[in-house]
Amino acid sequence: MGVLCLLLDKRKQYFPLLVDIFNVTGHKLLVALEEEKAFEFLRVSSPEVLLLSIEDMDFWFKVLKSGKYITPIFFIDRYEEADKLKEYGLRDVNYVVLPFNPMELLTKIVSISKDIYEQAHLEYLGPINLLLKFLRLGKTLILTIEDEEGKCSLYLSKGAIKGSSCDIEKFKGLITKEVRIKLEPYKEEELPYKFKDNWDFISSIIYSHIPEHKVSTIKEEAQVALVEAQTVPKYKVDLSQAIELKEGLYWVGVEDNKGLFQKNSYLRIYEKDSIKVPILINVGTHQDYALIRTKLEQVVGTVDAVKGLILMGSGLDEASGVVNFLQSSQRAFVITSLNIAQKLKALGIPLSRIKTIETFPGGRLKLATGDILRFISTPFLPEAGSFVVLEESKGYLFTGKFLSSLRSIEEFNPLTDTEIEDLLLYTSLHVPSQDVLSFTLKKIVRESIACVYPMFGNPMLSESLIKEAFSKLSSIPNNFHEFDEGVILEVCESLLKLLKKRPENDEIISFFEELNQFMYIEDTKIHKVFVDIERLPSLMLGLMFNKNLEPNLIKEAIKHFYLAGIKLTI
Structure with a gap:
């Protein structure tokens, strides 16, 4: 069995090398480029080893505070830094x-993971690594450490530190030395030193070596991490887990906690008698893939069981996710359009791992289970090579950006219908023209569609909603202003007034400060613009995204421009 590790790589130094090494050796690596993503992984999985730079040591403390007893391996520049550890x-x-x-790193990872209790191995790991391991595994035992000057016993019951035979100062003195280690069966005794909980004991070791001015900061951040790790999500469903949408259909996507683009990946398992054909639909970015993989494994056990990936996006982000998927599923292939396949080939993905929809007779692919998938081209919605997939027997329509919607994390639920307005707003951002949209709709409306599962946002789960959505999309007025300076300035000013009415926060202040580089504003009146006025709405929207204004406020801005007939690009 491989070892599950979590890499925190804030500076993007290590993951390009480590991902390849882990895939080859059979170990599993979750990659987080920021602490928030790392805590997401910790909420849904239990890595044994945490890999991180010594500069990010505070993060390990926060993890311990959150109740995750993960053993660290630090990347250090000099041997002198080992003294700190x-x-x-x-x-x-x-x-x-x-x-x-890399082999040294893998050897150490395996050593940490091994369940070997020979004396030499115990002393190689040392008391703190053993303590973390026993807490993580919920062990019940007595851990005794001693040298020539004395000894100390730590009493653990079901993964909880009950107390010790010595005070904390003596224990801290012993753990820095070469000590003999003994493991004994647990027995109830009156202990002279007791602790409120595990963190009460662990923090006594950690904080004694941290400058006082940093302790309060770490405590505050650790408390936030604890709440985030233990609080049940406020959404109606737990998005940290794979979610069964229908029989044999699972949501394995990645939520966007701070934005409007909730990314959907689907695992569809086709089954007949003893035959199973699991297919992944949409793969996400290389950052998303580790979380998607965890959810896949919750359902099918191993990614290697997945037979294919249907890829609808042509961006570099999706392509990087494809690379990770193919490395972890050696026998799977990618199903996509010829246009997207050419982009994958340019990135080094062999054509032998790709099947193009143009080669399927009549655009149909018949699976070993007898199920038929029909691939329908939707050119330039929004990219060349775009397509949708219709599962003929069930009427499930899987789409890319076409029929997606804008949803904040509070609004997102893969089990409930989207709102038509959110669908129209997303469409206004990504559809190049009404003519292109109308051309595709004429092909799609003829089909018998029971449900729509898009790449972004909530699905459409009823035929009546789908019919209404198609009707609304067909009648979108093609009245976007090509270039009307007066209209654009008027709408931009009305948006500024809307923002000014909101409670002032750092994000809004920063937005206005940077906006002043592109125009001269007095109150909410625009007096002079230093860029092409035609670009102003998209610039303002991009700046709102960049400054992390609250998602529903950004959605309101998009609606503002949409209703005024102003075309946006993002």
Whole structure:
């Protein structure tokens, strides 16, 4: 069995090398480029090892505070930095010096994971690594450490530190030395030193080596991490898990906590008698893939069981996700359009791993289960090579950006219908022209469609809603202003007034400060514009995204421009 590891790579230094190494060796690597994403992974999985730079050591403290007892391996630049780690009772197994030997790293990962209780291995790991392991596994035992000057026993019951035979200062002194370690069966005793909980004990070790001015900051951030890790999500469904939408159909996507683009990936398992054909629809980015993979494995056990990937997006982000998927599923192939296949080929993906929809007779693919998938071209919705997939027997329509919708995290639920308005707003951002949209709608409306599962946002789960959506899309007025300076300025000013009415926060202040580089504003009146006025609406919208204004406020801005007939690009 491979070891599950979590990599926090804020500076994007390590994951390009480590992803390949882990795929080859059978170990599993979750990659997080920011702490928030790392905590998302910790909420849905239980890595044994945390890989991170020594500069990010505070993150390990936050993880411990959140109740996740994960063993760290730090990347360090100099051997002198290892002395800092030894203050916390860590050992040689807890670091690699840059530039590191990948085999050395893998050896240390395996050593941490092994369930070996020989004396030499116990002393190699040291008491702190053993303590973390026993807490993570919920062990019940007595951990005793001793040297010539004394000894100390730590009593663990079902993964909880009950107390010790010595005070914390003596324990801290022992863990920095070469000590003998003994494991004994647990027995109830009156202990002279007791602790409120595990963190009460662990924090006594950690905080004694941290400058006082940093302790309060770490405590505050750790408390936030604890709440986020333990709080049940406020959404109606737990988006950290795979969600069964229909029999044999699962949502395995990635939520966007701070935006409007909730990314859907679907696992469709076609089954007949003893035959199973799991297919992944949409793969996400290379950052998303680790979380998607975790959800896939919740359903099918191993990614290698997935037979194919239907790829509807042609962006570089999706292509990087394809690379990760093909590396972890050696026998799977990608199903996509010829246009997208050419882009994948340019990135080094062999054509032998790609099947193009243009080669299927009549655009139909018959699976070993007898199910038929029909691929319908939707050119330039929004990209060349776009298509949708219709599952003929069930009437499930899987789409890319076509028929997607804008939804904040509070509004998103893959089990409930989208709002027509959110569908129209998304369409206004991504459809190049009404003529292109009308051409595709004429093909799609003829089909018998029971449900629509898009790449972004909520699905459409009733035929009546689908019919209404098609009707609304067909009648979108083609009245976008080509260039009307007066209309654009008037609408931009009305948006500024809307923003000014909102409670002032750092994001809105920063938005107005940067906006002043592109125009001269007095109150909410635009007096002079330093860029092409035609570009002004898209510039304002892009700046709102960049400054992380609240998603529903951004959606209101998009609606503002849409109703005024002003075309936006993002």
